[in-house]
Amino acid sequence: MTEMLREPRVRTALAPDPVAESGTKLPAVAMQGVTKRFGGGRGGDPVVAVDDLHLDIRDGEFFSLLGPSGCGKTTSLRMIAGFEYPSAGSVRIFDQEVGLEPPNRRPVNTVFQSYALFPHMTVVQNIAFGLEMQKVPDDEIATRVGEVLELVQLSGQARRKPSQLSGGQQQRVALARALVNHPKVLLLDEPLGALDLKLRQAMQLELKRIQEQVGITFVYVTHDQEEALTMSDRIGVMNLGQLLQVGPPEAIYDTPRTRFVADFIGDTNLLSAEVVDADTARLTDGTVVRVATGRPVGATVTLAIRPEKLGLWHADAERDLRLDAVTGRIRRMTFLGNAIVYEIVTETSGTPVELTVRQGNTPGIEHFEPDERVRVRWWPTSTAALED
Amino acid sequence: MSVVDAASGPPPDVAEDSVVRPKRTVERILAGNAWIVFAFLYLPILLLVVLSFNDNRTVGVWTEPSLRWYQAMFTDRNVLGALRNSLVVAFISTVVSTVLGTAAALSLERFRYRGQRAYDGLLYLPVIIPDVTMAVMMLLFFVQAFDLLGAVLGVNASFGIGTISLSHIAFNISFVAVVVRARLAGLDPSLEEAAADLYASRWQAFRRVTLPLIAPGVAGGALLALTLSLDEVVITSFVAGPGSTTLPVYVFGLVRRGVTPLINAVSVLMLTGSMLLVLTSLLITRRRDEP
Ligand SMILES: Nc1ncnc2c1ncn2[C@@H]1O[C@H](COP(=O)(O)OP(=O)(O)O)[C@@H](O)[C@H]1O
Ligand SMILES: [Mg+2]
DSSP, rough: OOGGGGGOOOOOOOOOOOOGGGGGGGGEEEEEEEEEOOOOSSOOOOOOEEEEEEEEEEEEEEEEOOOOOOOSHHHHHHHHTTTSSSSEEEETTEEEEOTTSSSGGGSSEEEEEOOOOOOTOOOOHHHHHHHHHHHHHHHHHHHHHHHHHHHHHHHTTEEEOOOGGGGHHHHHHHHHHHHHTOOSSEEEEETTTTTTTHHHHHHHHHHHHHHHHOEEEEEEEEOOOHHHHHHHHHHEEEETTTTEEOOOOHHHHHHHHHHHHHSSSSOOEEEEEEEETTTHHHHHHHSSEOOOOSEEEEEEOOOOOOOOEEEEEEOOOOOOTTSSSEEEEEEEEEEEESSEEEEEEESSEEEEEEEEEEEOOTOOOOOOOOOEEEEEEEOGGGOOEEEO | HHHHHHTOOSOOOOOOTTTTOOOOOOHHHHHHHHHHHHHHHHHHHHHHHHHHHHOOTTTOOOOOOOOHHHHHHHHHHHHOOOOOOOOHHHHHHHHHHHHHHHHHHHHHHHOOOOOOHHHHHHHHHHSSOOOHHHHHHHHHHHHHHHHHHHHHHHOOOOOHHHHHHHHHHHHHHHHHHHHHHHHTSSSSSSHHHHHHHTTHHHHHIIIIIHHHHHHHHHHHHHHHHHHHHHHOOOOHHHHHTTOOOOOHHHHHHHHHHHHHEEEEHHHHHHHHHHHHHHHHHHHHHHHHOOO
16 A cells, blocks of 8 residues: 555755756747737727746757647747747847747747648648748758658658648648758647547657657647646646746646646645644644645645545554645545545544545555545645645 | 429439429429529520521511621721720730739738728729719719829820720729638638748748639639620720720610611620630639639
8 A cells, every 4th residue: 555655756846857957058949028918909908918928948848838728828839930029028049039030030930730731732842842942952852851751751642732631641741841941949839739639649659759859949839738748848837828837747747836737737636724834734624734835834825735646544544654644534436447536525623624535446456435434645745835 | 404304294214313303382483483584594695696697687587597797797897996995905904903903802811900991991892883983983083184194294195995994993903802802811821821930931922822822713803804894884985085995885886876787796706705704714613612
């Protein structure tokens, strides 16, 4: 049983992550104080699509902008591409200010959500378009188009028109058409959105493989948290035009800084607590748990704990002083196949705390029944104190 | 065609079961109505074509078939002159209005600017203005313009092919813009963004991506302009100068002096021209629908 509760790797929001140490390399994309307002003429109030965005995207990384629909991801990406100009702030690509340059003068290429393949051109003509516009010699165009066709495994479809290709193949053409130009940064706006689940999962791995192979910085926009977690070196979470948190997938998942990030990515238990001292806080049912909140004594904080980081035991299980624990009763049990989810209500004095516990359905795991009294235990490092 | 079979009882060939067979009275009436409409539309045409091959000087009296009036038509200097004028005006006004109309459609569809709504509405005005009003407007305009030209530059301008062409351009721009705009509206704007993203300048993006994709719309607009110009009478007759009449206006003038079989032949010529244009535009439309 204790196997289930291995001590997690410690990583706080402030801890430097390994990629950051990689030196003083210039960021591929640097956005400073970037704001974008739409409208606001006689029509009424302007929409602030992107609000004072500060972001450095590192050279060679797979960076995802993650957030719900309408949060400003696409607008941010379009300002890097040059399809929109910032209302304020600066956009730099490898230290070169491009904020007001048109798209054709920026060393970046885009994979559009709708693919935007030219319907009157064949696959090869589509892919060669960018090179022709840059006046690359014909023989070099032929070589590079051949290479990139191989990279995306489309050599057999070279003479077809886009309408004769499947969705997945069109997606690859769009990717090839951008990559063939060897852009300094590749921008992708929900490129897998139109594909069905199986194909999408296959393409996620494929995209990651290609990114590692070509070593180009990818900026990837998605509203799918699983996609972002699977593919990214780092993720930036956005909501309502603001960038809330930036970090590697583990940091975003394990130590969310705000209620929104905790809630948007994965399932989580949000618990209200009162700060007792620098290292502990008291839940509403009176239980004291170990967590460094960095807040004054007596302040109210929200704690976040992932359901799968909670362990479930019989109520009379021996104490383990390294772990935090509450005692409660199972209100509901849901069998999911690969996991079992329990809803638990604590039984101590004060306002009961409701917890969701997720146990992997592994051999030897103990099953509990509704109404059974149980003890929930977790490593203190699993608890994240939120800022809001 | 299926309607024909149905009206005269079930056809012997039952293999084609996709054929709709009206059963109820209402449907029979509708089927009959189709016949009446067809007769109404095509009997006069048939009559015109047949009579254009009539040898007799009197239009209504059939004697024997001949090509006499066609021969007369192609040797009549007035007819040939009017035909030539018609073709010149149609060519000039089609080319100019296609370019300007396409540009207007692009600017309305792709850019946002102050006063766009007003421009939008004003551009389509010639489509709905009565021809006679338009004709009076053009006439007034040219008279004023000529006065001004004479006073300021000392140029002596007059009515003729030039004024006819300008008037035709004026109303054709609107029609071209309407047709091209419909095509543009169906175009994914991210295609042009993709071209810009792939290092194309504005002009290259237009040449290589936008224009090929709206070409069917542009061709359709051009054909419409050509057709409208070729059979325009009212406006042309107002702004035509002496000796610069177009074919339809010439025919109109002839009729007032009495119908001759020559008119029948000229009419058949114009009919054939129009039908060829319609056929071409149908072919273009069909190609547009292919993937
Ligand atoms: N061209 C535009 N004109 C006006 N509002 C826009 C425009 N583009 C985006 N917006 C608004 O900006 C906000 C962010 O949009 P977007 O960047 O597309 O979000 P996301 O890609 O995250 O779904 C939305 O409220 C959207 O309605
Ligand atoms: Mg979007």
